[in-house]
Amino acid sequence: MNRQKGIFLVITGAAFWGIGGTVAQKLFQQFEMDVDWLVTTRLLIAGILLLAVQFFRKDRSQILGVWKTRKTAIQLILFGLLGMLGVQYTYMASIKYGNAAVATLLQYLAPVMIIVYLIFRKKTVLTRRDLLTVSLALVGCFFLLTNGSISQLSVPALAIVWGVLSGIALAFYTLYAVPLLKQYDSLVIVGWAMIIGGSALSFIHPPWQIDFNSLPLEASLYLIFVIIFGTMIAFWFYIESLQSLLPKESSLLGSIEPLAAVLTTVFWLKEPFGFFQWMGTACIIGMILLLALNKKSVSTTSTPPKNKEPLRVS
Template structure:
């Protein structure tokens, strides 16, 4: 399957917007479901391993169908598994154990700014002033989110882990451009996601050592702001909804929308995650933090939607590489 747009069709565009919204909602709910499991006694790496392994098993038929990718794109599959699956999820879930869900996800939204830095200083390609403005806004908003005037009240290691997730997101965007100009020979995004999950699960097996996991947590209950919930139900949500459904609906939305439009809708993920954490986990943010989060989103929107001087479209927001692996020009 090659990602394509069909923006000329009103029904196709409406369906694409609906799928993109579903994808943002599904991705945004991952942290809210994962944090109670972590607080119940599961190690963050074990939660990531369960997520990647469960989703890999669900996507296994697609991996078999696109097994030719093993011969044609082994480096892409390995890189996607290491960064897009293992790296970003491990860093993000580890950050959740130390800082609020909304803060961790907002820090991840520095990724578009970091990608612009990669384009400008590593690839030595020009970027627009609007994109640079987006970087400044994202950095300033982040300063409000972490309340730098209070001496970084949040856990320093948690902030570094969230920043590590943002750095892995840069890998998403760089890898998303691999083969994007190959036309009909572009790697199938569903196949890349399936093998990325398999590679990520294999790597996480070595790192997380799941045989040391406290399995009794999965048969017990976790708590959403004091409300008991079956831990297994949260895990099923993470695997089927926040991983498999989120990735698939995201890919299908790009088939009906331009990558830029799908990326803009994906920006709602941070808002959804913050609101869900507020309602379900009782993680209240101060007014300056809410305002800073809005500025981060604005900066990310400007940074990812501004085309560089060369005319290549910018990559989508967080999660965009997973959604747009075969879309043309998504890495600038």
């Protein structure tokens, strides 16, 4: 039963992530919601809720304990500003100028960027699997962004730029978080990172600067979904799934996220998606599955070490 519960949690959480991006697209396109305001509000509320989960369900001493040493505090601030805020803002901007499907798939190029980075830093060697992974990513991107036509892009250039920047930010986010996760629960690190990122962006667009009276009920419900279900509950469910599943299994099932983003973008928002774009999507999802299947389990116990808890950000 615990294993079935874990599978349900990770699938539900991953689906919420993917659908959350599509709902954000709806807010941008139909209700002209400001990207700065949405990212600020989403980060602040979700961050507070994640720390609340830590307070009531796990080791609450870690919430303030992470600030006790100067080195850790500086790392957390940098992670919040360059990692969390960087990923969230670029991802949402890519959705605004393009669509949730393309933004999510471009963000998932982060593992390939990490592979290339580690090879150039001579921290790993190029393997056949790496070549296959990179090839799938490149072919997938070509089909996704051009729909098979070399002469023109099928996605706005700004959406591509923000999407690639989102992948770069996610690569940094993933690598930089490792030392912090060796010491503290991921709910603490991500919760504080969200609050730090949201607080910084508040200087550009304070969350209280919006006319809620002019916001339609439909838009309010979409906003609640993005913040609560698409961010807080999605991450919480994913972390909870690790209590009964191995990290490799959670990562594999978590690949439902881009599929959920593509399906809801095409069938709910009626975004045009050509044959070659579907081929590109298949290549990128294949790359994700290849990477997930290649992750070696670090433990056969139900609870993995802190430094092996996967971080999710969408």
